[in-house]
Every structure is written in structure tokens, then in C-alpha cells.
Amino acid sequence: MRRMFLRRAGLALLLMLAATALTFALVTAAPGNVAALIAERAAGPGADGEMIARIADELGLNDPLPVRYVRWLGDTFTGDFGVSLRTGKPISEEFAERIPVTATLLAGGGMLALFYSLGLGLWGATSNGRFADRILHGIALIGASTPNFFVAALLVIVFAVGLGWIPSFGLYGWTSWILPCVTIALFPGSVLARVVRVNLQEAMARPFATTGFAKGMNRGEVLVREALPNIAIPYITTFGAQFTLMIIGAIVVERLFGLNGIGAFFIEAIRFRDFVGMQAVLTLFVVFFVSVNLFVDLVAMLVDPRLRRARRA
Amino acid sequence: MSEPVYAVEDLVIDLYTPSVSVRAVDRVSFAINAGETLAVVGESGSGKTVMTLGPLGLMPEGVTIDLRGSARAAGKDLVKMSPKKLSSLRGGQFGVIFQDPMSALNPMLKIGPQLAEQARRFAGLSPAAARAAAVSLLARTGIPDPEDRYDRYPHELSGGMLQRAMIALALAARPRVLIADEPTTALDATVQAQILALLRQIQNEDGIAVALITHDIGAVSVLADRVIVLYAGRIAEEGSAIDVLTSPVHPYTRGLLASVPDFRSDTASGTREIPGLPPDQTRVLPGCRFADRCPQAEASCRTKRPVLTCVGGNEVPHRAACPIVIRDEGLADND
Secondary structure (H helix, E strand, C coil): CHHHHHHHHHHHHHHHHHHHHHHHHHHHHCCCCHHHHHHHHHHHHHCCHHHHHHHHHHCCCCCCHHHHHHHHHHHHHCCCCCECCCCCCEHHHHHHHHHHHHHHHHHHHHHHHHHHHHHHHHHHHHCCCCHHHHHHHHHHHHHHCCCHHHHHHHHHHHHHHHCCCCCCCCCCCHHHHHHHHHHHHHHHHHHHHHHHHHHHHHHHCCHHHHHHHHCCCCHHHHHHHHHHHHCHHHHHHHHHHHHHHHHHHHHHHHHHHCCCCHHHHHHHHHHCCCHHHHHHHHHHHHHHHHHHHHHHHHHHHHHCHHHHCCCCC | CCCCCEEEEEEEEEEECCCCEEEEEEEEEEEECCCCEEEEECCCCCCHHHHHHHHHCCCCCCCEEEEEEEEEECCEEHHHCCHHHHHHHHHHHEEEECCCHHHHCCCCCCHHHHHHHHHHHHHCCCHHHHHHHHHHHHHHCCCCCHHHHCCCCHHHCCHHHHHHHHHHHHHCCCCCEEEEECCCCCCCHHHHHHHHHHHHHHHHHHCCEEEEEECCHHHHHHHCCEEEEEECCEEEEEEEHHHHHHCCCCHHHHHHHHCCCCCCCCCHHHCCCCCCCCCCCCCCCCCCCCHHHCCCCCHHHHCCCCCCEEEECCCCCEEECCHHHHHHCCCCCCC
16 A cells, blocks of 8 residues: 555655646746746836846846746745745745634535535435435535635625624634635535435445344444444545635635735736745645646545455455 | 244234235234244245235335234234334344345445444443443354454345344344345355254254244255245245154145256256146135135135144144045044
């Protein structure tokens, strides 16, 4: 199993290199001239061609793309993401301030999605085919088909504006996290609830579930103790995929709820054509995607006794 | 004779799936006593599993059943029980072995702890005693190095070993009835013989009642004291294993026995198949269900349901539901 994991890790590293190279090329190819931008910011509209050429030369922008990629890669590995073209601050400083915000949002959203999906899925399975099951199915379906900006607006109208319970914008204590977390958790939670429900139903029809009943268990016990462990692998895999996708939700949600996280920084970077900032954030996303997937692979391997003990058998 | 450990009377079971309804069991009665093996024989779909496991509430997910009649065990009627009481009675009184141990054992659960839990829950043992009981049960069912196997997952054992583990699991709660639903069908021929020998050994040692659901006539001849031959949800013939296997009366039983391959014959001519297919059980028609495939069928067979009639037997009455054969061969035995 260790060999299998090392191979996955090696593959993940290659994937990160390929993905960063691709984003590097794409960002470079995007319209806009970095040297001209810098010159404009420094000298206002009076920047002339000579100044732009000098800046491009200083920054090494005239070197061939592979050379620039390798130089960028080296800097990034040492923690130097460059200086934001928009704020003029080193991006590593921006990250140090903003990563905790986004991490809290993702952690909160992930936890909510976990509890929501397991709760809804299990409850649906215990009330198999009855009225409650259909209602729950409907709730999950609505949750999985409502865009998060709409959900956010709805939550703000009800809980912040209408009831005035919790803030709708910015960070004022822990209650500020509730609406953003709920917003990004709703879609993945609803998708996962379906995964739980469908896989539980499938597991309950397998012969080992009948064995569970024969052991004297009631339906609830068979569901939780026999069927639930068997859905762990599809659940963990889907959870990983949904969790990485939550970063997209975070971009929208940080913007809507005025949270100064990575997502908000990314949007600003795009608006101001802050190529350095964009490249840094995209790199962060790549690392996040690949490492979450690697982690999920590892957990799935540890959970499945057939994989975990492959060498002992 | 003491009260049977599992007795079913006038049982009717209708199965409903979203698309069809089937009368799977049609007015069947049987009883199993402690220390005896009752074999229930019939082809696939004849209702042998539904008849034995249906009253216990062990039906596949998505199938709704409608039970009528009575099914008594431990002084209670299972048909009238609440699902909760039924599940605890099921765990304590009945042990069940299924056809394919590879799929019947949960791939995510270790084998030993499941046995220990049964011993704790239903035999009232302490955790330490339950673990010891589980290990000795694994040893008893012929699993080598039981201490090591206790912590193994199903994928780490072979099919034969898994069926032994399944038997151990079924026995862990110290049940009074062991129901073996085609316990050898999914196994290799050499392993089949070992499993049958193990079942016989357990029965000799424990005096437990065994219901053997099978279509393997060989297994019946090795294990069974009594036999019920089921055809399309009805009992065609019943009696002691010797009577039914050596002097079958019902044309279906005769056909079934004739279709068993004879190893002494070097051609396929040694076997004879029963022509035709089992009847459509979605419709309940009057008359004998075997009439369409029966070589001796007469007009009356299609209009009047045959009743089980005694045709001999010593302590165990030998009964068959075929008035034609009984009349033609003068078998009626009114005692």
C-alpha cells in the first residue's frame, strides 16, 4: 500500500507542475502588458515606450517562456510569490492575512456539508420510501440546484435584514461565519446527501445486510453498523471532489459577504489585471486541489480493509 | 414428543414488488424438532427460502410480503409479532447460513468481533467470555489458527473458510434452529462435502434443529432426517428422507430424482429432465400446479387442488399430494 501511495504522491507532484505551467502560460498569454501596467502605475499616463522597455528588461519579461517559468518556479518554492501589482505588497504577506479567512470558511463549510449530508441521508434511509424520505429528497434536490449567490441573497434577506440576527457583511465575531458557511455548504451537502441515500439503499439490498437482519439487528442498526461502513469509500471520494469545488463557492461568497479571503483577492487581481497575484492564487488553487485529492486517496485506502491489508493477505 | 422449535401452519405468503405480486407460499405447514434436520427441496423459485425465512422477516429489501397463517417459535407467533420483537427473537432463536459467504459477510467488518457481539447480545456473555467463545467457535467450525482469524476481514479468507465462519456466526448466539439456505451451492465440490460434514457434526454435538434449504439431492441424502418437496409454493410430498428418496410418489419428486446425474452412467442419458417450466405464480389457478408438466395428468388435475395424503411411512408419515398416482398404484394408507 505504501508503494501505491508513493506512486500517487509522485503523480500528484507531476500534476502540480503541469497545471502550474499551464496556468503560467495562460496568464502570460492573457491580454495586457505587465511592464506597461507597472510603468503606468509609476508614472501615470506619461509612461513612454522607453520606460516600458526598461521595466520589461529588468523583470526579465523578454526572456523565453520556459526560462521565465523555471525562474518563477524557483521563487515560488522559496516562498516568494512576487509583489502584487495592485497593492504593491508582497503576495506572501497578502496570503498570510487571507489564507486563514478562506481556510476558516472552507473548514466551516466542509463540516456543515458533512453533518448535513450524513444526517439528511441517514434520516432519508431510515424512513425508506415514506413521506419524510420524499420531503428530504426534495430538500436535497432544491439544495443541489440553487446557485449559491441566490442562496446568499435569500439568507441575507431572511436572517440579516429581516430578522436582524446575524451580520450580513464583514467579520464581527463568530456569527459572521454562519451565513457564508451555510451558503457554500448547501450545494456540496445536498449532493453528498444523495450519495449517502443512494449508496445506503444499494448497500441495504446486498446480502450482508440480510445477514445483519439475521443477526437480530433492527433496520436502524443494520443501516448504521452494516451499510454505513460500506458507503465510506464513495462518500469520501465524493466529499473530496465537492470540498475542492467549494473553493469556487468561496470566491463568490467572500465577495458577497465582504470577507477578505483568497477568493476576494483573486477577483480583485483579475479586475486590476494583477498577473502576479492571479498566478499566485491559481498556484495556490492547484496545490489545494491536488493535495486534497491526494489526501482523499490516502484516507480511502486506509478505510478499505481490502486495500489497507493488501500485503498481509 | 416435545413441542417443535419452529412450526409453521397454513402459511400463505404473497410477495409484492412494485411491478408484480406472487403467491410464493400457498398453505404450507411444517415443523422442525430439536435435533432433527428437515430438508426443503425444490427448484429455484419454488418458495423454499420464502417459506422458511419469510416468517422471520428476512426478505430482500424492496420486497413487501403479506403473511397469513401462523409461525410459532419459542412459544410465540412470529406472524403477529412487532418488527422489533421479531428481530431480537430472530437473533436469539435462529441462526442463518446463506448461499454465498463472500457476499453474505460484510467486507468492512472483521469476522471475530461479530461472533463475539452475538454471544454478548444473545447468550449474555461478558466481553471477555464472548471473545473466548468466539475463538473456540471458530476452532470448532474447523478454522485453523482461530486467534489469528478472529481479527481478519472476509477478503482474507477462502470461500470454504468463509462458509465455516458464516456457520460460526450463525451459531454464536446459541440459537435453537439453524437455517441453512443452500449452504453449499456457491462452493467447490470438495469444500461442499466438508461443509456438509461440519453441519452434521454440529447437529450431533448440539442437538440443534436444522432446516436445510437446497436443491442438492446429494446434500439431502447426507444430512436430512425428513424431507419436504416444494413445488410452486405448495408441498408436493413429504416424509422421512429414506421414504422420499427411495420410494417417491409424486410425479414431480420422481422427476426431480430422475434428473439427478448418475455417475455410473457415462452418457447424459442417465439423467432425465422434467419437460416444461414452473408455472406462472402471479396467477392462482385451481388444480395441481404441476399438471402442465406432469406425464400422468388427467382432466381432474386441473380443476381440483390435490391434498396431501398419507401413503406410508413408520414414525414419520409419508405423504404426497397426487391422487392419480395414489389411485393407480393403490398407495392410500389410512392409518
